[in-house]
Amino acid sequence: MIILVLLIFTALAFDFTNGFHDTGNAMATSIATGALKPKTAVLLAGVLNLVGAFLSVEVAVTVTTSVLKVQDSKTGALIPNIDASMGLTIIFAGLIGGILWNLMTWLFGIPSSSSHALFGGLIGAGLAALGAAGVNWSGVTQKVLIPAVAAPLIACLVAGCGTWLVYRITRNVRAKRREEGFRWGQIATASLVALSHGTNDAQKTMGVIALALITTGHLTGDVKENGLPFWIIFSCAVAIGLGTYIGGWRVIRTLGKGLVEIQSPQGFAAEASSAAIILSSSAAGMALSTTHVATGSILGSGVGKPGAEVRWAVAGRMAIAWLITLPAAGLMGALSYWLSHGVKSLTGSDLAGDGLIFVILCALSFFIWWRAQQQKVDSSNVNADWDDSTNSVVPAEVRVPVKETKDKDTAAV
Amino acid sequence: MTYFESILKVLVVGLVLGAGLPAVFAGGLVAYSNGAGGTEADGSVHAPNPVLKYFGIALFVFVGWVILTAVLWITRATIVHHFGFDPFPFMPKK
Numbered sequence: 001m002i003i004l005v006l007l008i009f010t011a012l013a014f015d016f017t018n019g020f021h022d023t024g025n026a027m028a029t030s031i032a033t034g035a036l037k038p039k040t041a042v043l044l045a046g047v048l049n050l051v052g053a054f055l056s057v058e059v060a061v062t063v064t065t066s067v068l069k070v071q072d073s074k075t076g077a078l079i080p081n082i083d084a085s086m087g088l089t090i091i092f093a094g095l096i097g098g099i100l101w102n103l104m105t106w107l108f109g110i111p112s113s114s115s116h117a118l119f120g121g122l123i124g125a126g127l128a129a130l131g132a133a134g135v136n137w138s139g140v141t142q143k144v145l146i147p148a149v150a151a152p153l154i155a156c157l158v159a160g161c162g163t164w165l166v167y168r169i170t171r172n173v174r175a176k177r178r179e180e181g182f183r184w185g186q187i188a189t190a191s192l193v194a195l196s197h198g199t200n201d202a203q204k205t206m207g208v209i210a211l212a213l214i215t216t217g218h219l220t221g222d223v224k225e226n227g228l229p230f231w232i233i234f235s236c237a238v239a240i241g242l243g244t245y246i247g248g249w250r251v252i253r254t255l256g257k258g259l260v261e262i263q264s265p266q267g268f269a270a271e272a273s274s275a276a277i278i279l280s281s282s283a284a285g286m287a288l289s290t291t292h293v294a295t296g297s298i299l300g301s302g303v304g305k306p307g308a309e310v311r312w313a314v315a316g317r318m319a320i321a322w323l324i325t326l327p328a329a330g331l332m333g334a335l336s337y338w339l340s341h342g343v344k345s346l347t348g349s350d351l352a353g354d355g356l357i358f359v360i361l362c363a364l365s366f367f368i369w370w371r372a373q374q375q376k377v378d379s380s381n382v383n384a385d386w387d388d389s390t391n392s393v394v395p396a397e398v399r400v401p402v403k404e405t406k407d408k409d410t411a412a413v
Numbered sequence: 414m415t416y417f418e419s420i421l422k423v424l425v426v427g428l429v430l431g432a433g434l435p436a437v438f439a440g441g442l443v444a445y446s447n448g449a450g451g452t453e454a455d456g457s458v459h460a461p462n463p464v465l466k467y468f469g470i471a472l473f474v475f476v477g478w479v480i481l482t483a484v485l486w487i488t489r490a491t492i493v494h495h496f497g498f499d500p501f502p503f504m505p506k507k
Binding site for chain 1: 416419420424426427428431432434435438439440442445446447477483484486487491
């Protein structure tokens with residue numbers, strides 16, 4: 001029971017990191033162009049994520065079945081050769097892998113996909129526990145790998161076309177009026193992205209919590225048919241909303257300032273493209289990563305505007321981070337599983353193993369948070385000029401004083 | 414193969430809604446801006462043109478309507494589930 005409570009807490013913590021890691025997907029462009037004040041933007045995004053989580057359509061049992069073979073795909077019940085303790089540890093280790101990868105990429109201001117981090121963690125833990133047979137490889141290819149390649153390309157293309165059209169059509173409109181008009185459009189489209197983020201991503205955590213409850217037998221019956229208990233939906237909605245409101249300023253800064261110097265028509269076209277693709281893909285039953293779509297769109301808005309500059313070095317660094325997200329989160333998931341499993345077989349206590357990896361998670365999370373505080377990026381400096389020489393997410397003004405006092409700290413960032 | 418079909422579908426819908434609608438919005442902005450009249454950057458003054466202005470507003474309303482319909486369509490199942498009210502009573506069930 002204690003393990004279950006710890007696990008639900010960890011799942012909500014993942015949901016929280018998912019929220020703040022992805023605030024930028026919706027709001028980075030509005031913040032960068034000044035259409036919304038930074039604080040207003042994150043508040044709006046937080047509320048809309050909260051609403052979106054309640055609106056979600058698909059019941060989330062399929063999230064875990066798409067990457068792992070631990071559940072019966074029809075009813076969501078655990079398959080026979082896995083006992084409850086092992087099932088819980090797999091989920092636990094997977095979540096830890098996801099959270100740690102989310103926090104690390106946040107520290108470096110890289111908008112990597114939270115869903116990939118979660119999937120990677122689960123796959124890694126599943127591999128460690130069950131070997132290759134425990135992973136649903138065709139599901140991984142279809143639901144994770146193909147969309148990962150397709151999403152940024154589609155988004156880049158659509159946003160590129162949109163940006164080009166918008167600039168072409170409004171080329172004779174006075175600059176001031178154009179800027180004003182598109183700011184309104186930007187707020188509307190960004191809100192739509194935030195809403196769709198809530199409908200998509202909060203679901204994933206709900207699915208994980210549901211799986212844990214099924215594992216321990218607290219949740220029985222056909223989840224797909226009857227829906228989830230209200231408290232799961234409510235707590236996931238609140239976690240993702242709060243996370244979004246806290247705002248991953250580092251990621252917002254990279255998306256809004258680092259990739260392209262965005263103007264409001266570009267921001268509008270990018271968000272419109274993101275919203276259209278995320279919503280239509282979820283209607284078509286294809287789960288695209290919100291992050292991949294948003295990043296592709298922002299890149300596209302830079303490609304589509306004649307004379308705009310895209311910082312390909314930043315884009316390249318992001319692409320590398322995307323490639324290693326799955327294996328890196330997987331490795332952390334696997335390590336957590338082995339650690340927990342090892343301690344379990346040594347002490348004979350489930351709680352000792354799962355408790356240990358929980359404590360390690362807390363310690364590492366606190367450490368990463370502490371590192372981020374050393375060179376803080378928040379609502380006050382999120383729009384500071386981008387430093388082209390280092391392409392670091394930390395504004396130059398913040399980095400310099402730290403360098404004087406703590407020379408060794410700067411090497412890592 | 415079905416997977417590439419759904420990618421293609423998303424691409425087409427994405428182009429229509431993600432690039433087409435912004436273009437309509439931009440068209441509305443042009444019409445509204447020209448219809449509202451005022452002073453250009455070079456100092457020349459335009460008379461307001463109410464027809465053009467209302468056409469622009471109509472385009473904005475159209476874009477808003479498409480977005481609202483799309484969101485209602487996607488969340489239809491949830492709305493029916495929680496409120497017992499179907500926003501598209503004339504359409505076949507999904």
